Amino acid sequence: MDLPLSPPLSPMLAKPVRGVPEGDYLYEPKWDGFRCIVFRDGDEVELASRNERPLTRYFPELVEAARANLPPRCVVDGEVVLARGNRLDFEALQLRLHPAASRVNLLAEQTPASFVAFDLLAFGDDALLDTPFARRRVLLERALGNARPPVHLTPITADLATAREWFDAFEGAGLDGLIAKPRDLPYVPDQRLMLKVKHERTADCVVAGFRWHKSGPIVGSLLLGLWAGDRLQHVGVAGSFSMARRAELLEELAPLRENALDGHPWAEWAEHQEQWNGRPGMQSRWNPTKSLSWEPVRPARVAEVRYGGLEGHRFRHTAQFVRWRDDRDPSSCTYDQLDEPVSYDLAAVLR
DSSP states (O other), rough: OOOSSSSSOOOEEEEEEESOOOEEEEEEEEOOOEEEEEEETTEEEEEEEETTOOOOOHHHHHHHHHHHSSSSEEEEEEEEEEEEEEEOOOOHTTTTTOOOHHHHHHHHHHSSEEEEEEEEEEEEEEETTTHHHHHHHHHHHTTTTTOTTTEEEEBBOOOOHHHHHHHHGGGGGTTEEEEEEEEOOOOOTTTTEEEEEEEEEEEEEEEEEEEEEEEEEEEEEEEEEEETEEEEEEEEEEEEEOOHHHHHHHHHHHTTTTTTTTTTTTTHHHHTTTTOSSSSSSSSSSTSSSSSOEEEEEEEEEEEEEEEEETTTTTSOOOEEEOOOOOOOGGGGGGGOOOOOOOOOHHEEEE
């Protein structure tokens, strides 16, 4: 592969802000998928993830789509997404990361992915990293002028009112928020120079277990549950604590660890952690060697957490711990407290 930019190449990142920023920005939807930089040199195509790991083998249909729709020599930044019905399905996308080639090929037919392009980093013999974003966008539109599904060009607007409408409406199609890019922004790998606005809500959840931190005997993340009838549904984890806070949490949970499995709603899961996928002990698809074993605690405490949205019955991403809610009865923590956005047709976004 002989391109002006070669893998590995870290993508440019975004820093979070509250509220849609005002100023000389170009606004795009924030897609909920796998960040992916596509390198194409003739028939050679490589798909690189955000952490610079290859995605090529997992998405053979996108390799063919890149050959059919991208310029013969280019580097394009974008997102691999998967649609089911009229919205994105991040959970189904995660299932595409399978080690068996036969399974990969079957899933490529049954649940094909799409690639949404939003930046052009190289074209022909020219690297475009120093080119202002507004100009890169013009070149991207020209480069993908004849592209057809499953390759798409992300929508863009300079109008603040339209951006705010997108932020509210597109969530119903499974999108994650908005990205704001200054017009004169160069492309700087691994730097948080863009801005992102994500949907945030809070929920009161039962804490029914925790995972150890990789560095030692402190809390890595809290396992969260919501009651669905007489069943405590695992809805995700809360993480991103300081090291000091992780140690404090271990002390705070200590009284709940004794005889924790007696009558625990996840007792059977605890006994079959290695065998049962889709449970608190499921294997990580990004890092198969990572242990996701967990320690039970009596489901007697409630935590308020901040989350972005739901994917099926679970939080789409890691939730953020806000505070303990010792005034809440764990039995009152049900799905009824959660609000869901009005449905929006994903096809309308992609058009």
